[in-house]
Amino acid sequence: MSVENTPVLEVRDVSLGFGGVRALSEVSFEVKRGELFSIIGPNGAGKTSMLNCISGRYKPTSGRVYLDGRDVTGLTPNIRATLGMGRTFQNLALFGHMSVLDNIMVGRHHLLNNNALTGGLYWLSGARKEELSHRRKVEDIIDFLEIAHIRKAVAGTLPYGLRKRVELARAMAVEPKIILLDEPMAGMNLEEKEDMARYIVDLNEEWGMTVVMIEHDMGVVMDISQRVMVLEFGRKIAEGLPAEVMENERVKVAYLGIDDDEPAEAGSAA
Numbered sequence: 001m002s003v004e005n006t007p008v009l010e011v012r013d014v015s016l017g018f019g020g021v022r023a024l025s026e027v028s029f030e031v032k033r034g035e036l037f038s039i040i041g042p043n044g045a046g047k048t049s050m051l052n053c054i055s056g057r058y059k060p061t062s063g064r065v066y067l068d069g070r071d072v073t074g075l076t077p078n079i080r081a082t083l084g085m086g087r088t089f090q091n092l093a094l095f096g097h098m099s100v101l102d103n104i105m106v107g108r109h110h111l112l113n114n115n116a117l118t119g120g121l122y123w124l125s126g127a128r129k130e131e132l133s134h135r136r137k138v139e140d141i142i143d144f145l146e147i148a149h150i151r152k153a154v155a156g157t158l159p160y161g162l163r164k165r166v167e168l169a170r171a172m173a174v175e176p177k178i179i180l181l182d183e184p185m186a187g188m189n190l191e192e193k194e195d196m197a198r199y200i201v202d203l204n205e206e207w208g209m210t211v212v213m214i215e216h217d218m219g220v221v222m223d224i225s226q227r228v229m230v231l232e233f234g235r236k237i238a239e240g241l242p243a244e245v246m247e248n249e250r251v252k253v254a255y256l257g258i259d260d261d262e263p264a265e266a267g268s269a270a
Contacts, residue, residue: 008033008178008210009054014063016049023049024234026063031178036204036211038221041231042254047214048090050231051180054212055087056080068177086176088167090183096156100147100166103155104138107173141169145199161192168199178210185217193217197224222246
């Protein structure tokens with residue numbers, strides 16, 4: 001099997017429980033390298049719980065998670081980041097008192113080679129050269145997301161839509177093989193959503209990043225996703241091409257509230 005056709009992410013029979021509550025039940029799927037894959041479902045379906053199991057915030061009650069063929073189920077989020085996994089959050093997780101530039105630079109922390117000792121010899125060691133190299137890569141991300149005008153602004157003072165963009169920038173700074181996006185367009189107006197959708201598509205197509213996205217805006221999901229998985233009450237009920245998934249009868253009932261088998265209400269026929 002060629003590298004291009006191998007899955008970058010494998011989730012095998014993952015279940016997650018909190019006391020007597022079952023958040024996920026034996027969910028399995030694969031995400032191919034270079035794919036834009038979306039996870040959808042009603043509120044409480046287990047979407048964010050799944051992302052938390054993939055990123056390492058939660059450890060599954062049972063089942064395994066593999067990144068590039070390596071079992072990462074027991075590894076911390078920090079270690080998974082070093083292996084090539086980036087993540088944004090539904091609720092913003094920026095350092096509000098820091099500048100936009102510093103927030104993005106935090107995403108590159110695990111890529112730094114110089115330690116505290118060599119960093120103390122800033123001009124004599126390679127620390128200065130290394131910092132300049134990281135800054136150049138951060139500037140490329142800033143240019144890509146069109147946030148150069150706010151690069152020195154304090155992150156906590158920015159409008160919500162721009163803060164979501166900064167969080168995406170920090171996740172990109174990890175240089176991930178796969179990036180997990182938890183509702184990247186939540187709370188945005190139409191123009192902001194269109195911009196974010198364009199960035200995500202370009203991130204996937206031009207930057208070559210594999211994307212796993214949770215998103216409630218079905219128009220966006222159908223427009224930009226290559227494949228879609230649907231969760232309901234912690235179980236996978238459908239997976240496939242967007243158009244195929246939306247024609248699935250169980251998805252229509254669970255997600256859209258449409259049941260083609262229901263009899264028409266009396267008096268509804270013309």
